[in-house]
Amino acid sequence: MNALYKILVTHTRLRPRHHHLRYNTVYLLLDIETPPRRRLLSHNRFNLFSFHERDYGAATADLPGAIRAQLAKAGLADAGGRILLLTMPRFLGHAFNPISLFLCHDHNGSLRAVLYEVNNTFGQRHGYLLPVTDEGPSVRQQCAKVFYVSPFMDMDLRYRFSLHPPGESMGLHIAVEDAQGVILRTTMAGPAQPLTDTALLRAAAAMPFLGLKVLAAIHWEALKLWLKKIALRPRPPLPAEPVSFPPPNTEPAS
Helix, strand or coil, X not given: CCEEEEEEEEEEECCCCXXXXXXXXXXXXXXXXXXXXXXXXXXXXXXXXEECHHHXXXXXXXXXXXXXXXXXXXXXXXXXXXXEEEECCEXXXXXXXXXXXXXXXXXXXXXXXXXXXXXXXCCCEEEEEEECCCCCCCEEEEEECCCCCCCCCCCCCEEEXXXXXXXXXXXXXXXXXXXXXXXXXXXXXXXXXXXCHHHHHHHXXXXXXXXXXXXXXXXXXXXXXXXXXXXXXXXCCCCCCCEXXXXXXXXXXX
């Protein structure tokens, strides 16, 4: 399945100062082993839109192999079937992806794991690989934060993910919590449409400078947070491993 999603992203910070951000963007759903080729979408080469494997994971030439190696390391080798990637593509050679999702299925087509790959504005990335334990239409997962993203957020936090997997629409809600409760809520949601050159051209016309727009919005909002006198947190070293995952037999997210 390959599709284009017009996504509305919202961030709502609840403490210590209320702050809200929203913007529109485009995400593509791609089969990473047989990525689609369109006149306006290329694989590992320049185009209006493009998908480059070195933008993800360990930046290797074998992205599916790298993902499956992480699945095996996490004890999730049975999730090594079809792998779909939900991501913001490069636009005119540039991309900034705050978050991309690798949806890992077993050989019967059931979703068994999700790798949430996060990028920060310092050129660093980290993945959270979480098993799927829910049977319903929404996937609920959680993990401890180990990767520095925003200079306005502490490290001793927890993520709770609620994912409506991509289909006719997609939705992702992320609650960022400390010991007192939710600090930040982030949502991504939007409808699907066929991944055609016409859809790509319309997306380019509606949202030019796609990645640069997102990056500029993040820095603009950071300035506003600084003006609200929210303290900056120092950046710690990167995690020792590029992907973190809960140990085997971890209890499902509540």
